[in-house]
Amino acid sequence: MRRLADIDPPHETALEPLASLADGRRGFSGVIAELQDRPAAGGLAAGELERRLLEMGFVEGARVEILHEGFIGRDPICVRLDDMRVALRRRDARGVLVRPDPVRPGPAR
């Protein structure tokens, strides 16, 4: 169902460019648009990291938000993934491409 507000105003339809979850800072939020298999280096079978992320719930359409960052090098990160919390390292989050929520002035949700 489309609401009236969804249809027209240009500032709402202009999509934010995709960003990797690995580069997000605390407070970064959005919807997972694409999941790619991007292991940091060798060692894992092709598609393995992607399947593990999927099994943990990192799936297209899921909402993510970075809640916490580690105290050394801001790594690992703790994300809210729909209604659960998951910790992961940034290098494993590389393939999680997120459509960031539009940054809007006004009170945060």
Add this chain to the structure above:
Amino acid sequence: MSDTLDVAPARAGAAAARPLRVALVGNPNSGKTAMFNALTGSRQKVANYAGVTVERKEGQLVAASGRTVVVLDLPGTYSLRARSPDEVVTRDAVLGRLAGETPPDVVICVADATNLRLVLRLALELKAVGRPCVLALNMIDIAQRQGLEIDTDRLSRELSMPVVGTVATRRRGVETLVAEVEAQAAEAAGAGAGPSAWREPSATEIRALHREAERILKAAVRPPKRPDTWTGRLDGVLLHPVAGVLILLAVLFLMFQAVFTGAKPIMDLITAGFDQLSLIVGHLLPDGMLKSLICDGVIAGVGSVVVFLPQIMILFLFIILLEDVGYMARAAFLLDRIMGGAGLHGRAFIPLLSSFACAIPGIMATRVIDNRRDRLTTILVAPLMTCSARIPVYTLIISAFIPQRTVWGVLSLQGLVFFGLYAAGLVSALLVAWVVRKIFWRGAAEPFLMELPTYKVPDPMNVARNVLQRGQIFLQRAGTIILSMMILIWFLSTVPGKPAGAVGPAINYSLAGMIGHAIEPVLAPVGFSWQMSVALIPGMAAREVAVGALATVYSVAGEGGGEAVLGSSLAAHWSLASALAFLAWYVFAPQCASTLGVVKRETNSWRWPIIMFAYMTALAYAAAFVTYHVALALGGG
């Protein structure tokens, strides 16, 4: 039992005579352990699967119908696609592929009602296997408190399996669950669950299952009216880059202080009890070999080990509380970077923390690490973590040689030395892990993906039961291995007896004396006397045995038995430098045959236990050597 083959479903009576086999499957933190306890009570058997060392927990119950139900608890998993040995067991057990295991008649999928998304996908996977399933909607109490509305009929229809709300910790809903399991078994009887057609799902199939799970979730569950806000608020503090780390350090430090000072009164009581027992028994028995065996061998030996039970229980109380509250995963999050820097997986924190209690469960817990290399690294360093079996050795030496003083107003010097020994183990474990990674392999580490469970108020009964179970396991070890070792040592240090007219203590002439003298030249450069060398030999069976060994060696050598005397006896015989070298030795030495045995089983080759033994002995010798000579130079001779 039936004497005919039950080929037709009509022969329900025959089928009922056979115990019903049920397997428990579920995500981690769904309350599976609590459910297993609720179902089986104390009728449990913990063993290992044939050939692998994954813990196999089986229990029994008698259903209301009178039928025996055998429950198999399987390791927690997110998917049937196995990535670790634990998950291989889960998968193969469910699929009925596990050698020597009867396939389960019914699978119970344990779900955390407040966190259904991932478990619904698992349930769909289980359904595809084709075995009868029942969904236990656990933690339904928390769901109700949150005002979460779950349409169980709809859920049941969508998943085409019965759904039963349960509160595992209160045993609520358990009877209904068992009844549903029986009904499912009866329905499926005769259908003949053939070999399953399951195969690993591809990424596309996982996505499809996710969509299906999402659809079911939307259809059957309405979001909570009063969602849990505590987890977010607590995480704000506990995962804070500064506050969180300080709290973690405080928790760990508190744990050690509690272990060291909190257990004192009970320990004194136990010591007094065993002394009294030895005295009473001594009066009843005539002088001679038997009296010596019972008082100096058995009572003194067992007493000097049992006395440390309070410390072990306190330590496990902390570990189990942290686990049940949900803090353990947070600690792993905070420590991941440090662990990763040392080449360890963030999850390695959990096996390593367990190794603080005992390296054996710790090494077995490394199975949560998927990657073989990460696992091997963790296994190799796990025995460096200060296990509870070292506590008796440390306590004895510290209380004999370190003055009971207070430093900086509040901290006890003894507690501080104790903490230092823990820190030495931890730091060396990280260093060794780093070196192992550099020497043996350089490759990408495993991905670190870990769910952070919501915080829960721990259930006191659940905690008490688990702590007691740990204590029992320790006592069983103390009662079997250690007692037999004590008697062996008593034998070694009493036989052969002192020849007539000989001078010096009798032990000089015994077998133990001979062995001690034989290895003394090797250990002399690190400041060990032959009595210390003697204590090291039985100490191979288990580290805590060394205390009993010292007690036996010194009580036979002179001043009479008793734990209290041992400390002062050591203080009289050893120099401070020797005592410190002994402590340093115990930080590193592989003084535990069971650990080496478990490593052999886990890695399935003698290569790793041999490497472990060699590197740990080398480290121990080097550390004791350096400690001894530094202490001598500083005037500790």
